[in-house]
Amino acid sequence: VYGDLTDGNNLSTIINEIQPDEVYNLGAQSHVRVSFDMPIYTADVDALGTLRLLEAIHSSDKPAKFYQASSSEMYGKVVETPQTEKTPFYPRSPYGCAKAYSFWQTVNYREAYGLFACNGILFNHESPKRxxxxxxxxxxxxxxxxxxxxxxxxxxxxxxxxRDWGFAGDYVEAMWLMLQQDKPDDYIVATNESHSVREFVAEVFGYLDLDWQKYVEIDPRYLRPSEVDYLQGDASKAKKVLKWEPKVTF
Known part of the structure; x- marks a missing residue:
């Protein structure tokens, strides 16, 4: 089935035809740096796309449970460390702003219409499919x-x-667990560890017996107009309620 987050009628047709039990909204323009170059497209897909999908589910005869892929980028210029579900958002990119909009629309549809809708605030998660x-x-x-x-x-x-880096496989399990609970809620999914890009580079090159400083150079093209300096998530709530913990660490 072909779907497009920019086409609300298309989404409604799909939801009504398939009548899914659960919907996981992982669709997005997900590259933070690219969002500065394509802010309008990013907002259309990442923000309004979520709203279109929520409305399609709400308007269906059999509303599905809904998972929204929220992001640690919503915290942006962090006001406290580690970040929890109650930490205020301060996004620093068009991507982060769009994700914050989607977060609150998900909360709104849950509270206004009784939709079983959850936000998973996932910190950076990696795999060979990245x-x-x-x-x-x-x-x-x-x-x-x-x-x-x-x-x-x-x-x-x-x-x-x-960044707080984890393994995507672990995080997908947490996503699924959210929709298996009796009540919908919002959860941070993270490792509660923070490591710099420099550390990541040193670890990778060291694994291959290479001196990274001989090969790595800084290119201003890859700098963001406004940077997110430090992210570290506290997943205590997910551990307590979902009985979830990351199996793979940095």
């Missing part, structure tokens, strides 16, 4: 190519940015 333009995959791919003599340099942006 797109090659994302920094983690970019680093691992470049390091292996350098080791094989296929590449000379790796160009990166801010090496000091710190």
């Amino acid at each position: 797109g090659e333009t994302f920094v983690t995959r970019k680093i691992t791919r470049a390091a292996t190519r350098i080791k094989l003599g296929l590449q000379d340099k790796l160009f990166l942006g801010n090496l000091e940015a710190k």
Whole structure:
């Protein structure tokens, strides 16, 4: 079935025809740096796309349970560390702003219409399926190519940015668990550890017995107009309610 988050009629048709029990909204323009270059498209898909999907579910004869892929980027310029479900948002990108809009629309449809709708505030999660333009995959791919003599340099942006990195497989389990509860709610999914891009680079290159400082150079093209310096999530609520903990650590 082909669907498009920019087409509300299309979404309504799909929901009414399939009548799913659960809907997981993972669709997005998900690259933060690209969102600065394509802010309107990012808002249309990531913000209004969620609203269209919520409205399609709400208007259906059999409203499905709904999971919204919220993001740690909503915290942006963090006001406290670690971040919890009650930490105020301060997004620093068009992507983060769009995700904050979707978060509150999900809460609104839950409270206004009784929809079983949950926000999973997932911090960075990685796997071999990660797109090659994302920094983690970019680093691992470049390091292996350098080791094989296929590449000379790796160009990166801010090496000091710190992120809470986990494994996507663990986080998908948490997403599913949210929709198996008796009541809908919002949960942070994270490892409660924060590591810099510099640490990530050193770890990857060290694994291949390479001195990263010989190969990595800073390219201003990869710097964001406004940076998110530090993210670290407190997943205590998910641990207590969902009985969830990450199995894979940094």
